[in-house]
Amino acid sequence: MKNDKIEGLAIFGATPAFSEKLHVGRPNIGDRSRLLERLNKILDDRWLTNNGPCVQEFEKRIAELVGVRHCVVMCNATIALEIVIRALGLKGEVIVPSFTFIATAHALQWQEITPVFCDIDPQTHNLDPARVEQMLTSRTTGIIGVHLWGRACNIEGLTEICRKHGLRLMFDAAHAFGCSHQGRMIGGFGDAEIFSFHATKFFNSFEGGAVVTNDDQLADRIRLMKNFGFAGYDNVSHIGTNGKMSEVSAAMGLNGLESLDDFIGVNHRNYNQYCDELGGIPGISVMNYNDAEKCNYQYIVLEVDRETTQVTRDQILEILWAENVLARRYFYPGCHRMEPYRSRFPRAGLSLMETERLADRVLVLPNGTAVGPNEISQLCEILKFIIANGELVRDALARDAQCQKVG
Numbered sequence: 515m516k517n518d519k520i521e522g523l524a525i526f527g528a529t530p531a532f533s534e535k536l537h538v539g540r541p542n543i544g545d546r547s548r549l550l551e552r553l554n555k556i557l558d559d560r561w562l563t564n565n566g567p568c569v570q571e572f573e574k575r576i577a578e579l580v581g582v583r584h585c586v587v588m589c590n591a592t593i594a595l596e597i598v599i600r601a602l603g604l605k606g607e608v609i610v611p612s613f614t615f616i617a618t619a620h621a622l623q624w625q626e627i628t629p630v631f632c633d634i635d636p637q638t639h640n641l642d643p644a645r646v647e648q649m650l651t652s653r654t655t656g657i658i659g660v661h662l663w664g665r666a667c668n669i670e671g672l673t674e675i676c677r678k679h680g681l682r683l684m685f686d687a688a689h690a691f692g693c694s695h696q697g698r699m700i701g702g703f704g705d706a707e708i709f710s711f712h713a714t715k716f717f718n719s720f721e722g723g724a725v726v727t728n729d730d731q732l733a734d735r736i737r738l739m740k741n742f743g744f745a746g747y748d749n750v751s752h753i754g755t756n757g758k759m760s761e762v763s764a765a766m767g768l769n770g771l772e773s774l775d776d777f778i779g780v781n782h783r784n785y786n787q788y789c790d791e792l793g794g795i796p797g798i799s800v801m802n803y804n805d806a807e808k809c810n811y812q813y814i815v816l817e818v819d820r821e822t823t824q825v826t827r828d829q830i831l832e833i834l835w836a837e838n839v840l841a842r843r844y845f846y847p848g849c850h851r852m853e854p855y856r857s858r859f860p861r862a863g864l865s866l867m868e869t870e871r872l873a874d875r876v877l878v879l880p881n882g883t884a885v886g887p888n889e890i891s892q893l894c895e896i897l898k899f900i901i902a903n904g905e906l907v908r909d910a911l912a913r914d915a916q917c918q919k920v921g
C-alpha cells in the first residue's frame with residue numbers, strides 16, 4: 515500500500531499499485547526457442563493439419579501421461595464435449611452443475627439436449643450426488659460431472675448412480691489436466707473425460723482440447739466424428755464435424771508438456787504464498803488443494819464472507835481492477851442465470867441455493883508464470899488492507915456512488 519489511508523487505493527484516485535495489468539489467465543509459454551524450432555519444422559515439412567506428426571505424438575504423450583488407452587486431441591474442449599455427448603448417444607435430459615463455465619451446458623443445448631442444473635456441495639464446489647439422484651427423470655440419459663478447479667468431483671457417487679440407473683457418465687475435466695483422484699490420474703474415469711488446452715489454462719496449445727477414454731469403440735467413433743466421418747479417402751461412414759487440432763497447436767502442446775512440471779511448480783509455489791499471506795484473515799478463505807493428490811494448482815479461489823468483511827466480493831473486485839489486478843468472478847452468475855437457460859428455467863435458482871451462494875462469494879486471483887512473489891505480496895497487502903478497513907472502505911465507496919449519482 516502506498517500509505518495506510520484509504521485514499522491510497524486507486525479506486526479513490528491514487529496511482530494503481532501495478533503499472534501493468536495482472537491477469538488471471540496469462541498463458542504459460544515454455545521454451546520459446548524449442549517451440550520456434552518445432553514451428554519451423556512444420557513449415558519446412560508443409561504438413562499443417564489433418565492428423566499430422568505433431569498431433570500423433572501429442573496424443574501418444576497425453577495417453578501415456580494420463581494412463582488411458584486413447585487420446586483424441588481436438589480444436590477446443592467445447593467441440594470435444596459436443597462430440598462425446600453425440601458419440602455416447604445422449605439425448606433428452608442430462609444432469610450438469612450450473613456452477614461451471616457455460617460451455618458445459620451449451621455443448622448439450624447446442625444439440626437440443628436439456629441441461630438439468632443440479633446443485634453443488636459447498637465444500638467441494640462440485641456436483642452433490644444426493645441432489646443428482648433427486649433430479650433424475652425418465653428422460654435422463656446421462657451425467658456430466660465437472661472437476662471444477664482441478665479437484666475431482668465425487669466420481670464414486672456419480673458412478674454408482676449411473677450404474678444403478680443405466681446412465682452414461684462423462685466428465686468435463688477442462689480444469690483437471692495433470693490432476694489425480696485417489697492416486698489415479700483424472701482422465702481415466704467414466705465413459706470419457708475432456709481436457710481443455712485453451713490459452714488461459716495452465717497448460718495450453720493456443721486453443722485445444724482432448725478426449726481421453728479406455729473405450730475402444732467410443733474412441734473409434736469420436737475419431738470419425740471429429741473428421742467429418744471420413745473412414746478413408748472418399749468414404750464417409752458417419753455424420754461428423756471438423757474438430758481437428760492443427761499442427762501448430764499440437765507443437766505448442768508438445769512444448770508445454772516438456773515444461774509441465776515447471777508450470778505446476780510455479781503454480782504450487784504461488785498457491786502456498788497466497789495461503790501463507792491470506793491465511794487467518796477473518797472473512798476470506800483460500801480454497802485448499804489436497805497435497806496428497808497430484809494437482810495443477812491453477813486456480814487461486816478466494817471466498818469472501820461479506821458479513822465479516824463488510825465489503826462485498828464485487829466491491830473487492832472493483833478495488834482490485836482499479837489497481838490493475840484483473841481478478842475474476844468465475845463462474846458468476848451460474849449457467850442457469852445466463853441465456854437461454856434463464857428464460858427457459860426461470861425458477862431453477864430455487865433448487866440451486868448453494869450455487870447461487872457460492873457464485874456471490876468467489877473471486878479468482880492471478881496465478882502462473884507471469885506472476886511473481888513480489889506481485890503476490892503486493893496484491894495480498896491490498897486485500898489485507900481492504901479487509902482490515904472494511905467499514906471505512908464500504909462507507910467511502912457508498913459516498914463515491916452517491917456523489918456520482920448527484921453529479
Ligand code: T4K
Pocket residue numbers: 537538539540541590591592593614615617618660686688689710711712713714722723840844
Ligand atoms: N469446461 C470448463 C469447465 C471450462 O472452464 C472451459 C473453458 C470449457 C469447458 C471450454 O474449454 P475451451 O472450449 O475454451 O477449450 C476463459 C477461457 O476462454 C475458457 O477456455 C475457460 N474455460 C474459462 C474458464 O476462461 P474468459 O471469458 O475468462 O476469457 P478471457 O478472454 O476473459 O481471458 C481470461 C484472462 O486471461 C483475461 O484477463 C485475459 C487473459 N488472457 C487471455 C487470453 C486468451 C491472456 O493474458 N492471454 C490470452 O491469450 O474464458
